[in-house]
Amino acid sequence: MASGGRTQLCRSLVLFSLIALLSTKLFSACIASPQFEGFGDEEEPIEETEELDETITFRSTSHPPITHSSDFQPPESAETADQTQEGEQQQTPPPPSSVASTFEYWDEDEFEGIPMHNQPTKEEEPQPEETLKNQTADDSPVAPSSTRRSSYHVEMICVSFLIAFAVNYFTGKRENENIALAWAAHFATKDSIFEKNFSLLGTGDGKDTPLLLKEGQNVFKFYASGRRFCQSLLATMELQSRHDLISRLYNLVVPCKDQITFEVFMNDDSMDQVVFALAKKKVAKVMHKESKDLQRFATLLSPPANRKWVPDDLTVISESREVASDLINDAVLDQVFGEKAFEKFGKSFISLHFSDQYPGSQRKVLIFKFTLPPANKMSDMTRLVLLVPYYIDLIGRYKLGSQARSKAETARAKLAQELFKELQIARQEALQKKKAERRKLVEEAESKLTAEAIRKKEEKERARQMKKAMPKVKMTRVH
Structure with missing residues (x-):
């Protein structure tokens, strides 16, 4: 029995020692695992x-x-x-x-x-460096030249567009300047039309002052003064945006022409009651809808039957037929607005607009609008430019007849009454608005009062009403 007990004890000790060794081995392997960072080296072998x-x-x-x-x-x-x-x-x-x-x-x-x-298996065995280099050289795809070129297409397009934009900017700027200088050289230099009709040309008093004022790459202005019947003249050239590549491409699809506008500011005592316009048919309809003075005073006139008139391409808008016949006289018809003369010299014509009720700071204005020809053909618009001094003198001397004057005065008096009524309505609306704002402020102030303050205010209001209702007693002294 003793020997059997000893052998059993030895077996249990050996089994226990084996279990302890297995547990220590597993614990050391868990510590060496890569999931537990910092507790052991990954490549450390397990004993x-x-x-x-x-x-x-x-x-x-x-x-x-x-x-x-x-x-x-x-x-x-x-x-x-x-x-x-x-x-x-x-x-x-x-x-x-x-x-x-x-x-x-x-x-x-x-x-x-x-x-x-x-x-490590046979497939994972380390290979020499030469074989690795050969494998990488064989495996790497060789990019064809077409793909390399296609990767730079966007950059090439952007760079070429920027270069084209810069070149077009300088060339378009030079083209606009050449057109403006050609006009000034033909009409604003010595012995030209404006030099003969105005005493002061340009923006300054000196001799070296520039004739043109550049307000943009496509906007140029010319100023003249010193003439009877008018205060000054302002010519504005609005050219195509040739310096802008996108605008130039747009103008190829939607054509646009260079324009020049003459604004003559008349003296107050040098212009009678005249509202008149002459333009091409489409432009005339737009002017009659958008211009307030033409809406209120003028109407579209049909051509007279007993005299020469403007071509069918033009439309006359006037306050009276008398004014239209006086301003479109035979001299003007022979020089510019006759059928034969207009075909030859009227290609650049857009519109005329004369008004003593023009909406703006200057009430009495003459406006001429023409298109500009190319720089080498400025002489084609000479007769149109001559209309500017001609109509300054004609309007300055013109006087209405009795019938046309009475009609014009009646229309202006009616307009004055309408404007007065509109002014009164605007004043009443402003007063009502102020009262409403004041009432709102009082209501807001009353809403913030306490009950005691409201009671005192009501008592004061009641006393005031009672005092107002009492009869007035007049005291006299008896001597």
């Missing part, structure tokens, strides 16, 4: 004890799947195990990866922290 190899043998070549318990076999002797291992190695090819063979059914989410030792 294997000789006692464990001597006592217990494991099937290291092919582990059975963990989930299947029917593949378990009893341990064999050492010699038979070695023979079976050598036979299996000769018959079966080596597995591609030890991890795939050992942990084929391994659940990584369930068993975390247990190391997986990868043994």
Whole structure:
């Protein structure tokens, strides 16, 4: 009994020591796992004890799947195990990866922290540097020249557009300047039309002052003064935006012409009650809708039957037929607005607009609008430019007849009454608005008062009403 108890005790001690060794080995492997950073080196080998190899043998070549318990076999002797291992190695090819063979059914989410030792296979054996270089050279795709060029298409387009924009800016700027200078050289220099009709040309008093004032790359202005019947003349040239490449491309699709506008500001005592306009048909309709003075005073006139008149392409808008016939006289018809003369010299004509009720700071204005020809053909608009001084003198001397004057005065008196009524309505609306704002402020102030303050205010209001209702007593002294 004693010997049996001793042997059993020895067996239990050996079993306990083996369990302790296994637990320490597993604990060290868990610490060396890459999931626990900072607790050990990844490449540090795990020490294997000789006692464990001597006592217990494991099937290291092919582990059975963990989930299947029917593949378990009893341990064999050492010699038979070695023979079976050598036979299996000769018959079966080596597995591609030890991890795939050992942990084929391994659940990584369930068993975390247990190391997986990868043994290098034949495919993963280190290769020499020359073979690696050859493989990389063969595997790297060679980009054809077309793909390399296509990668720069966007950059090439952007750079070419910027270059074209810059070149067009300077060339378009020079073209506009040439047109403006050509006009000034033909009409505003010595012995020209404006030099003969105005004493002061340009923006200054000196001799070296420039004739043109440049307000933009496509806007130029010319100023003249010193003439009877008028205060001054302002000519504004609005040219195409040739310096802008996008605008130039747009003008190719939607054509646009260069324009010049003459504004003559008449003296108050030099212009009678005249509202008159002459323009091409489409322009005349737009002017009659948009201009307030033409809406209120003028109407579209039909051509008279007993005299020469303007071509069918033009429309006359006037306050009375008398004014229209006096302003479109035979001299004007022979020079510009006759059928034959207009075909030859009226290509650049757009409109005329004379008004003593023009909406703006200056009430009495003459406005002429023409298109500008190319720089080398400025002489084509000479007769149109001559209309400016001609109509300044004609309007300055013109006096209405009795019938036309009475009609004009009646229309202006009616307009004055309408304007007065509109002014009274605007004043009443302003007063009502002020009263409403004041009432709102009082209501807001009353809403903030306390009950005691409201009671006192009501008492004061009641006393004031009672005092107002009492009869007035007049006291007299008896001597």
